[in-house]
Amino acid sequence: MARIVVAGAGAIGASIAYHLALRGASDVVLADRGEVASGSTSKAMGGVRQQFSTEPEVRLARDSIRFFEELGAPFFLQVGYLFLATTDAGLAGLEERMELQRSLGVPVERAAVPAGVRDDDVLGAVACRRDGVADPPAVTRELVRRACELGVELHEGTDARDLDREVLVVAAGPWSGELAELPIRPLARQLLETEPLELPERLPMVVEAETGFHFRRRGDRLVIAMADSVPRWGTDTSVDESVFGDRLGRLAHRYPAAAGTRIDRASAGLYDMTPDAHPIVGRIAEGVYAACGFSGHGFMQSPAVGAALAELILEGETSYDLSPFALERFEGDAVFPETLVL
Ligand SMILES: Cc1cc2nc3c(=O)[nH]c(=O)nc-3n(C[C@H](O)[C@H](O)[C@H](O)COP(=O)(O)OP(=O)(O)OC[C@H]3O[C@@H](n4cnc5c(N)ncnc54)[C@H](O)[C@@H]3O)c2cc1C
Numbered sequence: 112m113a114r115i116v117v118a119g120a121g122a123i124g125a126s127i128a129y130h131l132a133l134r135g136a137s138d139v140v141l142a143d144r145g146e147v148a149s150g151s152t153s154k155a156m157g158g159v160r161q162q163f164s165t166e167p168e169v170r171l172a173r174d175s176i177r178f179f180e181e182l183g184a185p186f187f188l189q190v191g192y193l194f195l196a197t198t199d200a201g202l203a204g205l206e207e208r209m210e211l212q213r214s215l216g217v218p219v220e221r222a223a224v225p226a227g228v229r230d231d232d233v234l235g236a237v238a239c240r241r242d243g244v245a246d247p248p249a250v251t252r253e254l255v256r257r258a259c260e261l262g263v264e265l266h267e268g269t270d271a272r273d274l275d276r277e278v279l280v281v282a283a284g285p286w287s288g289e290l291a292e293l294p295i296r297p298l299a300r301q302l303l304e305t306e307p308l309e310l311p312e313r314l315p316m317v318v319e320a321e322t323g324f325h326f327r328r329r330g331d332r333l334v335i336a337m338a339d340s341v342p343r344w345g346t347d348t349s350v351d352e353s354v355f356g357d358r359l360g361r362l363a364h365r366y367p368a369a370a371g372t373r374i375d376r377a378s379a380g381l382y383d384m385t386p387d388a389h390p391i392v393g394r395i396a397e398g399v400y401a402a403c404g405f406s407g408h409g410f411m412q413s414p415a416v417g418a419a420l421a422e423l424i425l426e427g428e429t430s431y432d433l434s435p436f437a438l439e440r441f442e443g444d445a446v447f448p449e450t451l452v453l
Pocket residue numbers: 118119120121122123124125142143144145146147148149150151152153154155156157158159247269270271272282283284285286287289290300301302379380381382402403405406407408409410411412
């Protein structure tokens with residue numbers, strides 16, 4: 112059987128290597144030039160949602176959720192994901208998306224705003240109780256552990272380009288463009304963590320539909336995030352403290368019990384953006400496959416992506432419809448941009 116080198120041991124590469132091994136591939140190398148889960152996966156919020164705005168993205172996330180459910184705590188906490196709207200237009204958007212999501216079997220429903228979250232300006236909210244929050248590096252390390260148990264060779268500190276192989280899988284996140292010609296641009300995104308707070312046991316991920324401001328509980332702290340008003344394209348991951356005041360003000364408004372807290376820790380990571388904010392998943396050249404360009408939501412889709420790509424590599428075809436994610440779509444106009452990029 113051909114030697115398969117998976118380039119990148121983040122959430123995506125780990126899942127591909129694990130699924131290749133599960134399907135019986137016997138010569139798989141998982142290579143990372145850093146360490147397991149040292150790229151974007153180490154910086155992720157850990158949100159796991161099935162609530163997207165386009166059918167292909169909903170399907171990828173929906174078909175991943177069972178895997179997270181099986182992993183369970185402490186890897187995945189099924190606390191739900193709540194989107195709230197404060198304008199008529201925002202609410203109409205939520206309801207339209209809810210119809211699409213429900214038509215695909217995702218149990219999204221109108222929901223009450225949970226205790227502690229300000230609701231006097233809220234016109235309506237929707238939630239999916241099967242969504243939740245996870246620990247991306249821990250999930251990734253667990254997958255690598257399982258993959259290695261099944262015979263995958265792990266090489267850390269190794270550039271995948273230096274390894275002999277018959278098949279290369281590009282799963283190098285924001286650095287994927289260094290391994291193949293791909294329309295991927297890194298975009299810096301920050302996570303801010305509060306001081307320890309008194310928090311309810313089961314706080315869902317809370318997302319403001321109009322602003323994209325969102326927060327989750329991580330241990331005894333809240334982690335908050337929001338898109339920058341001016342996108343930070345490039346690989347600079349220094350922390351921009353100038354936004355702290357704005358984000359704390361938004362948090363104090365939406366979650367009054369957190370008023371007066373400070374930002375205790377902050378980090379910036381990289382989204383691997385494509386022009387339409389959908390990933391590139393599939394064969395891109397003879398003996399070369401890609402799974403990258405996840406545009407800020409790859410962790411939650413990694414189980415389905417790993418399963419589908421492993422099937423494609425080993426069987427030559429997959430029962431999963433990967434056609435929406437083909438690289439070739441960029442030869443024409445990308446016609447179905449994902450709008451729910453948080
Ligand atoms: C602030 C932030 C918040 C996020 N929040 C969420 C969220 O809530 N939910 C969600 O699903 N996603 C989220 N994401 C996105 C998520 O982190 C990524 O989509 C996901 O982790 C991508 O994993 P990956 O394996 O593709 O990439 P990475 O984790 O970046 O892994 C790529 C790996 O490739 C390695 N590499 C690079 N070049 C080479 C080479 N030549 N040879 C060998 N190895 C190489 C790197 O060292 C790295 O370890 C967030 C991202 C950020 C930055």
